[in-house]
Amino acid sequence: MSRIAATLAQLQAQGRKALIPFVTAGYPYPDVTPELMHAMVAGGADVIELGVPFSDPSADGPVIQKAGDIALSFGIGLTQVLEMVRVFRQKNQSTPVVLMGYANPVERYNQLRIAPENKVPHASGTSAPIPFVTDAVAAGVDGVLIVDYPPEECEDFANELKTHGMDLIFLLAPTSTSERMQQVARLATGYVYYVSLKGVTGAGTLDTDAVAAMLPRIRQHVHIPVGVGFGIRDAATARTIGRVADAVVIGSKIIQLLSDQPRAKVAATAETFLRGIRTALDS
Numbered sequence: 001m002s003r004i005a006a007t008l009a010q011l012q013a014q015g016r017k018a019l020i021p022f023v024t025a026g027y028p029y030p031d032v033t034p035e036l037m038h039a040m041v042a043g044g045a046d047v048i049e050l051g052v053p054f055s056d057p058s059a060d061g062p063v064i065q066k067a068g069d070i071a072l073s074f075g076i077g078l079t080q081v082l083e084m085v086r087v088f089r090q091k092n093q094s095t096p097v098v099l100m101g102y103a104n105p106v107e108r109y110n111q112l113r114i115a116p117e118n119k120v121p122h123a124s125g126t127s128a129p130i131p132f133v134t135d136a137v138a139a140g141v142d143g144v145l146i147v148d149y150p151p152e153e154c155e156d157f158a159n160e161l162k163t164h165g166m167d168l169i170f171l172l173a174p175t176s177t178s179e180r181m182q183q184v185a186r187l188a189t190g191y192v193y194y195v196s197l198k199g200v201t202g203a204g205t206l207d208t209d210a211v212a213a214m215l216p217r218i219r220q221h222v223h224i225p226v227g228v229g230f231g232i233r234d235a236a237t238a239r240t241i242g243r244v245a246d247a248v249v250i251g252s253k254i255i256q257l258l259s260d261q262p263r264a265k266v267a268a269t270a271e272t273f274l275r276g277i278r279t280a281l282d283s
Contacts, residue, residue: 002096002142002143002165002166002167002189002190003094003096003142004047004096004098004142004143004167004189004190004191005167005189005190005224007046007047007094007095007096008046008047008190008191008225008246008247011046012225012246016281016282017242017245017246017247017248017281018046018047018191018225018227018246018247018248019044019045019046019047019238019247019248019250019274019277019278019281020045020046020047020048020049020098020227020229020247020248020249020250021040021045021048021049021249021250021251021254021270021274022048022049022050022051022100022229022249022250022251022254023036023037023040023048023049023050023051023251023254023255023258023270024050024051024053024064024067024068024071024255025050025051025052025053025071025076025080025081025084026053026070026071026074026076026080026081026084027053027067027068027070027071027255027258028067028070028258028259028261028266029074029263029266030071030074030075030076030080032263032266032267033050033084033088034084034087034088035266035267036258036266036267036270037050037084037088037092037095037097038088038091038092038267039266039267039268039270039271040270040271040274041092041095042271043270043271043272043273043274043275043277043278044274044275044277044278044279044281045095045274046095046096046247047095047096047097047098047247048095048096048097048098049098049099049100049145049249049251050081050084050085050097050098050099050100051064051067051068051100051101051251052077052078052081052099052100052101052102052105053067053068053069053071053072053076053077053081053101054068054072054101054102054104054105055068055069055072056102056104057102057147058102058147058148059147059171059195061252063252063255063256063259064251064252064255066259067255067259077105078101078105078106078108078109078132079109081099082135082136082139082141083139085097085099085136085139085140085141086139086140088140089139089140093140096142096143097140097141097142097143098141098142098143098144098145098167098169098190099136099141099143099144099145100144100145100147101144101145101146101147102146102147102148103146103147103148103149106132106144106146109131109132109135110130110131110132113131113132113135114131129160130157130160133157133160133161133164133166134164136166137164137165137166141166142166142167142190143161143166143167143168143169143189143190144161144166144167144168144169145168145169145170145171145193147171150183151170151183151184151186151187151188152183154168154187155187158187161189162189167189167190167191168187168188168189168190169188169189169190169191169192169193170184170187170188170192170193171192171193171194171195172184172192172193172194172195172218172222173194173195174195174196174197174210174214176218178217178220178221181217181218181220181221181222182221184221184222185221185222185223188222188224189224190224190225191224191225191226191227191246191247192218192222192224192225192226192227193227193228193229193249194211194214194215194218194226194227194228194229194245195229195230196210196211196228196229196230196231196232196241197230197231206230206231206232206237206241208237208240208241211228211241211244211245212243212244215228215244215245225246225247226245226246226247227245227246227247227248227249228241228244228245228247228248228249229248229249229250229251230249232248232249232250232253233250233252233253234253235276235277235279235280236280238250238277238280238281239280239281239283242280242281248277248281250274250277253273254270254273254274257269257270257273258270
């Protein structure tokens with residue numbers, strides 16, 4: 001059982017809901033992320049989603065886009081993100097970490113790390129190990145969510161992750177058909193992330209009734225925990241979503257809160273905010 005699955009199973013046995021905060025790696029300061037991750041755990045985070053900065057994100061709204069641009073200006077790429085996870089793991093071996101991002105950085109990382117002689121299949125017909133996967137598991141990553149890896153195009157990637165004990169997390173949306181849910185259910189492990197809004201992160205007003213109506217449809221096909229994100233900005237909304245979802249994901253609001261903080265207050269700001277969300281979820 002993966003670290004993600006074990007964590008979510010334990011919470012379910014306790015009748016509690018998972019709190020999954022998202023932050024962009026390297027934001028708002030290039031050296032703050034491991035400290036920030038520890039602070040989020042202290043505030044009640046059960047799983048951490050760590051965004052990999054990318055120059056052309058399709059699912060992220062203005063807040064997370066800006067955070068990614070700033071992180072990129074600091075020189076933060078996938079190599080640096082993996083190092084941040086390694087540093088975090090020096091003091092925390094239990095909290096699951098999920099990398100969330102896009103295919104381009106992963107593909108580029110693999111291109112740079114695969115030696116020319118290994119870029120063709122072996123005689124046995126099997127390909128060389130995927131460098132991103134082996135490096136991520138060595139760093140202490142537990143799962144990945146690649147926004148633009150659809151299930152029908154990433155079966156080999158999913159199998160490689162499974163071989164290394166890592167989870168592959170997929171998005172579902174209000175427009176997802178039953179067929180799409182079935183495709184996701186076939187490969188998804190850990191949890192499924194339901195995008196509660198049509199649009200990008202941080203956009204629109206969350207319709208909690210619509211979320212409550214959609215989750216039973218998803219659970220007809222998906223038999224692992226379902227987290228809900230996009231549009232959750234405060235304790236009251238988190239508590240409402242927590243009544244119907246297995247996990248609550250919060251990203252844009254945290255990024256906004258950190259955007260104008262001095263370096264010394266970043267960790268404490270995140271911890272205080274998440275403690276309020278944790279209390280609401282447990283109430």
